[in-house]
Amino acid sequence: MNLPHPELYGLLGEFDSPERLMDAAKKIREAGYRRIDAFVPFPVEGLSQALGLGRKHDLVPLLTLIGGLGGGLTGFFFQVWVNMSSYPMNIAGRPLNSWPAFIPVTFELTVLGGSLFAVFGMLALNKLPQPHHPLFNVERFKRASNDKFFLCIEAHDPKFHLEETARLLQSVNAQHVTEVRDED
Amino acid sequence: MSAQEYKAPESVGRLEKRALVVGVLGLVVSIVGWITKPEDFFRSYLVAFLLVLGLSLGSLGLLMLLHLTGGQWGILIRRPLESATRVLWLVFAFFLPIPLFGMKFLYAAWLDAPKTGEGALSPLQQSYLTRGGFVFRGFVYFAIWLALMLLLNAMSRQQDVDREDRALRRRLKFFAGPGIILYVFAMTFAAIDWSMSLSPHWASTIYGFLFVAGQAISAMSLMIIMVILFSHAEPFAHIIQKRHLHDLGKLLFTFNMLWAYFSFSQLLIIWSGNQPEEITFYKSRLFGGWGAVAALVLVLHFFIPFFALLSRDVKRNQAVLPKIAMWLIAMRCLDLFWLTRPEFTSRALPTLWDFAAVLALGGIWLWFFAVQLKQQPLLPLGEPKLAEAIANHEH
Numbered sequence: 353m354n355l356p357h358p359e360l361y362g363l364l365g366e367f368d369s370p371e372r373l374m375d376a377a378k379k380i381r382e383a384g385y386r387r388i389d390a391f392v393p394f395p396v397e398g399l400s401q402a403l404g405l406g407r408k409h410d411l412v413p414l415l416t417l418i419g420g421l422g423g424g425l426t427g428f429f430f431q432v433w434v435n436m437s438s439y440p441m442n443i444a445g446r447p448l449n450s451w452p453a454f455i456p457v458t459f460e461l462t463v464l465g466g467s468l469f470a471v472f473g474m475l476a477l478n479k480l481p482q483p484h485h486p487l488f489n490v491e492r493f494k495r496a497s498n499d500k501f502f503l504c505i506e507a508h509d510p511k512f513h514l515e516e517t518a519r520l521l522q523s524v525n526a527q528h529v530t531e532v533r534d535e536d
Numbered sequence: 537m538s539a540q541e542y543k544a545p546e547s548v549g550r551l552e553k554r555a556l557v558v559g560v561l562g563l564v565v566s567i568v569g570w571i572t573k574p575e576d577f578f579r580s581y582l583v584a585f586l587l588v589l590g591l592s593l594g595s596l597g598l599l600m601l602l603h604l605t606g607g608q609w610g611i612l613i614r615r616p617l618e619s620a621t622r623v624l625w626l627v628f629a630f631f632l633p634i635p636l637f638g639m640k641f642l643y644a645a646w647l648d649a650p651k652t653g654e655g656a657l658s659p660l661q662q663s664y665l666t667r668g669g670f671v672f673r674g675f676v677y678f679a680i681w682l683a684l685m686l687l688l689n690a691m692s693r694q695q696d697v698d699r700e701d702r703a704l705r706r707r708l709k710f711f712a713g714p715g716i717i718l719y720v721f722a723m724t725f726a727a728i729d730w731s732m733s734l735s736p737h738w739a740s741t742i743y744g745f746l747f748v749a750g751q752a753i754s755a756m757s758l759m760i761i762m763v764i765l766f767s768h769a770e771p772f773a774h775i776i777q778k779r780h781l782h783d784l785g786k787l788l789f790t791f792n793m794l795w796a797y798f799s800f801s802q803l804l805i806i807w808s809g810n811q812p813e814e815i816t817f818y819k820s821r822l823f824g825g826w827g828a829v830a831a832l833v834l835v836l837h838f839f840i841p842f843f844a845l846l847s848r849d850v851k852r853n854q855a856v857l858p859k860i861a862m863w864l865i866a867m868r869c870l871d872l873f874w875l876t877r878p879e880f881t882s883r884a885l886p887t888l889w890d891f892a893a894v895l896a897l898g899g900i901w902l903w904f905f906a907v908q909l910k911q912q913p914l915l916p917l918g919e920p921k922l923a924e925a926i927a928n929h930e931h
Binding site for chain 2: 417
């Protein structure tokens with residue numbers, strides 16, 4: 353590890369087109385950096401792949417499956433418990449475990465569990481909501497929601513070195529390189 | 537690209553030969569069955585007929601759905617779908633033995649029902665369920681389906697010639713809308729005649745849709761298998777991409793859920809109503825040996841394909857997806873077996889004739905399908921969106 357920069361969040365490179373940003377992202381990954389992120393005003397096709405954000409690390413589908421199965425099983429067995437043990441009632445001579453009648457609620461709770469886990473799982477994995485972020489300290493960063501494309505190499509990347517990383521960003525055609533500091 | 541480049545690969549020729557061999561072998565055993573045990577044989581024949589009917593009609597339905605929605609998912613399978621609809625002539629020929637020879641074995645429940653007293657059918661049923669009516673309506677259903685098939689195929693062929701004629705595209709769409717309604721309508725009545733009337737005292741309004749959804753599963757499964765078969769040779773090896781499989785896999789997943797939804801809706805309504813005349817259907821199908829078959833249908837037809845197809849990786853996997861598709865076609869046989877056979881016997885086991893009839897009709901159907909595939913380029917060259925649909929932009 354290089355010299356610690358306790359308040360340093362990372363280095364921000366600014367690009368003026370999505371093509372340049374994609375190109376830079378690929379080269380920076382080739383240089384061995386892993387803790388990188390991009391900020392763009394509109395969705396750029398292929399950017400996730402260029403950043404190396406594979407589906408392998410995406411936990412949302414698994415969380416949705418767990419939520420759906422959990423919701424469905426809860427819904428079904430809750431009704432089984434109510435109808436067979438907690439408050440058994442003979443309804444027109446049907447068996448107490450009247451399972452076809454339990455399916456609509458089971459289905460609804462599967463959908464509910466799956467969607468709740470998907471939405472809140474996604475938020476949690478993205479560490480949202482996040483009222484403050486060090487990038488907000490950079491005045492130019494406001495243009496990420498307008499007309500500029502940014503790439504940030506975070507300081508806790510094992511390969512991060514203030515001067516070398518800045519040089520790398522310049523060599524891949526960043527128009528501006530800014531140090532991002534987490535300060536008040 | 538020229539039409540020559542998109543002709544059927546050699547694998548279709550191999551399919552043609554093998555299917556014919558299987559079909560003829562099945563036919564030989566079937567004829568033995570027909571002669572020695574006509575009663576048992578026609579029960580098997582009905583299952584096999586409904587299966588191959590589903591392959592052709594499901595393709596007709598998907599073809600019209602494709603013309604209506606204009607999705608890219610179907611451009612790659614449009615020619616195989618059209619080829620499968622042209623096999624409808626053969627399916628019509630397969631229908632003929634039922635009114636000619638099989639009716640007394642299959643539909644004795646209403647042919648020989650008493651006119652009055654206990655077990656008599658209502659006057660309306662007595663006027664509807666007659667031998668003449670059954671035959672006449674059968675011809676009407678096939679006339680509707682064959683007319684739709686001829687119309688859609690003729691316009692599609694025309695499109696290959698007049699590639700700039702955009703009016704054809706609109707006309708295909710124009711006929712596809714009412715066509716879907718006609719197909720579903722005719723299928724509802726056909727399902728009543730050919731299958732529901734096995735138990736003439738029982739009725740269900742969703743019954744036709746069970747068949748429509750099942751036919752969509754059969755046809756989509758077949759299309760997935762064909763797409764993978766084509767993809768083993770050039771030029772299709774470079775055209776067919778994972779995104780195409782993903783789309784077809786998603787539709788197969790959807791149709792399987794739709795079928796399960798229709799099937800369960802029928803059970804839920806009858807279970808809730810609990811009327812003596814309605815529950816007979818499930819009394820003979822959910823208990824004893826047939827109950828075990830019902831559990832198999834639930835687990836093997838719905839749950840296993842459902843959980844397998846839930847995964848994106850499975851839908852994009854060209855080794856696994858066609859296996860699921862073949863599995864689902866086999867499950868269609870099981871479901872049709874479970875729908876029809878309990879009206880005849882409480883013995884929930886298939887006979888030799890079941891296998892023979894399915895292999896005979898299925899083999900001959902596939903042979904004729906392969907013959908049809910060879911007749912035209914395998915991609916719709918006049919389709920305006922073709923270039924977009926086969927463009928290589930894999931992510």
